Amino acid sequence: MGEVVNVIVAFAVIVFIFRWATSSGPEGGAPSPADALGFRPKNVTQDMMDTVETMFPGIPRDNVRYDLLHTGSVERTTNKILERGFLDAPPPSYYTLYARATPGASSTVNADDVAVSSSRIKPKDTLISRYNLQSKLNDVSEIAALNDAGEVGAGGGKAKWEDTPEKREASLKERKEKMILAARQ
Numbered sequence: 001m002g003e004v005v006n007v008i009v010a011f012a013v014i015v016f017i018f019r020w021a022t023s024s025g026p027e028g029g030a031p032s033p034a035d036a037l038g039f040r041p042k043n044v045t046q047d048m049m050d051t052v053e054t055m056f057p058g059i060p061r062d063n064v065r066y067d068l069l070h071t072g073s074v075e076r077t078t079n080k081i082l083e084r085g086f087l088d089a090p091p092p093s094y095y096t097l098y099a100r101a102t103p104g105a106s107s108t109v110n111a112d113d114v115a116v117s118s119s120r121i122k123p124k125d126t127l128i129s130r131y132n133l134q135s136k137l138n139d140v141s142e143i144a145a146l147n148d149a150g151e152v153g154a155g156g157g158k159a160k161w162e163d164t165p166e167k168r169e170a171s172l173k174e175r176k177e178k179m180i181l182a183a184r185q
Contacts, residue, residue, distance in 0.1 A: 036093040042072025056081050062100060066090035127180045136181060 034040045044065060051074050052064045059081060067077045067087045081087060128137055159175060162168040 033097055036097055037069065037091070039070055041069040044068040044072070048074050052077055052081075059087055060089075062090050062094070062098070063087040065098065066094055128184070131177060131180060133177055133180060136177065137184065 048068055049061070049064060052059070052068070053061065055078060056064075064077065064087065066089075067080065068074070071077055071080075077087070128134060159171055162171055
């Protein structure tokens, strides 16, 4: 009889320890995110938030985060916005877990991102600079003379086949320059 009582007490202790170790609620009795939201939230990165906010700046930040927590996918969130035109507002329990996003904070972050990204962007190469045509661009009389002669913009005039590769290359370069200058007119 004494052994049966020991087995029952040991079983009860093991059950209580197991329930305590696997309880989903954090200390202090606060509900878990899954209990508060009604679904298990997915991992949301700042890049995911920025991607959706860049594409749809009119959608509130909290709505975007709530939907990303629910779907876990930028693609599904953007498809939902495209299909419906809006995202559902988060429930009040969402704000117990996540602080409200201030409208000024997102625009400040975006302005900083734009400043950083624009400082990394190199000025784009233009055809004029790529082919070193600045001097010919400034010489308007040369372009006008080419236009009057019908050489520029003739629309598919045949080029003469040169004897040597060097002459063919020079002819090609000259025709490229004419086309680029004609396109600037």
